[in-house]
Amino acid sequence: MNRNSSRKQRDLAQIHSLAKTQRTGAKMAKPTSRRAPALAVVLALAAALGALSSTPELSLFRSSAPFWGWPVPRGRFEPVDGAPLLYRMDLPWFVTPFHKETLDVFAIRLHKGGDEFAITDAGGYDTPLHAHATELERALRELLGSSGKLTHVLLTHGHLDHIGGLGRLIKAWPDVKVIFHEAELPFLVDATRAHSPPWYAAGSVGLRLTHVIGFLPRKAFVLPARHAVVLAGKGGDLTKHGVPGVTWTHLPGHSPSHIVYTLSSGIVLGGDIADVLLDPPGVKALPDGRPIVPGKVALFTLTVMADADATVAAASLCRLANDKSLSWQRILPYHDATKAGFTRAQFRTLVEESGACRGK
Numbered sequence: 001m002n003r004n005s006s007r008k009q010r011d012l013a014q015i016h017s018l019a020k021t022q023r024t025g026a027k028m029a030k031p032t033s034r035r036a037p038a039l040a041v042v043l044a045l046a047a048a049l050g051a052l053s054s055t056p057e058l059s060l061f062r063s064s065a066p067f068w069g070w071p072v073p074r075g076r077f078e079p080v081d082g083a084p085l086l087y088r089m090d091l092p093w094f095v096t097p098f099h100k101e102t103l104d105v106f107a108i109r110l111h112k113g114g115d116e117f118a119i120t121d122a123g124g125y126d127t128p129l130h131a132h133a134t135e136l137e138r139a140l141r142e143l144l145g146s147s148g149k150l151t152h153v154l155l156t157h158g159h160l161d162h163i164g165g166l167g168r169l170i171k172a173w174p175d176v177k178v179i180f181h182e183a184e185l186p187f188l189v190d191a192t193r194a195h196s197p198p199w200y201a202a203g204s205v206g207l208r209l210t211h212v213i214g215f216l217p218r219k220a221f222v223l224p225a226r227h228a229v230v231l232a233g234k235g236g237d238l239t240k241h242g243v244p245g246v247t248w249t250h251l252p253g254h255s256p257s258h259i260v261y262t263l264s265s266g267i268v269l270g271g272d273i274a275d276v277l278l279d280p281p282g283v284k285a286l287p288d289g290r291p292i293v294p295g296k297v298a299l300f301t302l303t304v305m306a307d308a309d310a311t312v313a314a315a316s317l318c319r320l321a322n323d324k325s326l327s328w329q330r331i332l333p334y335h336d337a338t339k340a341g342f343t344r345a346q347f348r349t350l351v352e353e354s355g356a357c358r359g360k
């Protein structure tokens with residue numbers, strides 16, 4: 001792997017697992033003094049851009065319209081084929097100006113003919129490249145209509161690209177409940193451990209720049225405790241929490257708190273347990289070192305992340321694929337290059353290819 005791509009991969013990993021670097025105490029390299037003058041100029045320019053981007057009157061920077069030449073279509077929730085009461089919104093996510101991922105946010109209509117909804121997960125933050133949270137709220141209002149209500153956000157885990165819209169959604173629907181696993185609790189409700197470490201001081205040059213420009217959130221998001229519904233244990237039913245027909249299963253590894261949600265239609269909303277990438281930029285190999293074949297879909301659970309445990313993640317993947325006590329037919333990941341998800345048989349093949357079940 002060349003130096004550029006490995007740096008890009010490292011930065012991606014750091015961005016994605018921003019919430020957890022504090023936990024692991026990971027230290028990132030400081031720039032050398034030779035870089036300092038150039039860095040100062042770049043940071044000064046970036047700070048000016050950042051100031052512009054956070055000035056509400058200059059709404060160009062918060063627009064969801066194409067910006068800096070990137071065509072960003074207005075997203076909307078569309079019905080998911082074969083899944084009654086389930087809708088998907090495909091949000092483009094510019095991790096940096098040069099790297100686009102997608103986020104698939106799902107909305108569940110809680111009762112047939114009703115107008116109460118839950119969503120999984122909550123998208124990314126508003127950044128100069130894409131007004132994520134704003135866009136998510138707008139699309140939700142369109143789906144819900146004037147009488148509809150967002151009652152629950154089902155978090156698979158608390159990484160940045162899963163909680164970015166929470167602040168806006170809570171403002172828009174003040175009674176909304178946010179459901180998540182107990183292992184995520186300290187990072188969502190404790191300001192001292194929340195999801196925004198001091199990037200200026202701790203990040204690599206690229207990350208500092210990214211933060212200054214505003215691609216990363218400036219302030220920690222802290223979930224007000226009254227919105228929190230904390231799930232303890234290994235799994236259960238959400239009916240008693242007001243989400244009928246949905247069960248949850250704790251499948252850690254990508255993060256200690258990671259859970260998936262299974263709908264009564266047999267669909268698993270898989271979060272990051274089974275990220276599916278197609279030629280991810282800057283990533284040339286699977287976590288076990290095997291090269292990614294261009295054009296071929298690969299299951300990449302992002303186990304290179306700072307807070308991930310590759311062994312635990314492999315066990316979770318293997319369990320989801322093969323454990324007969326987990327009843328499901330189709331999985332829809334949060335980052336899905338295919339946009340189609342996988343049947344259980346297809347998923348089992350991908351898991352086998354990934355080597356997750358080796359020796360089990």
Ligand SMILES: [Zn+2]
Nearest residue numbers: 016159254272
């Ligand atoms: Zn994640």
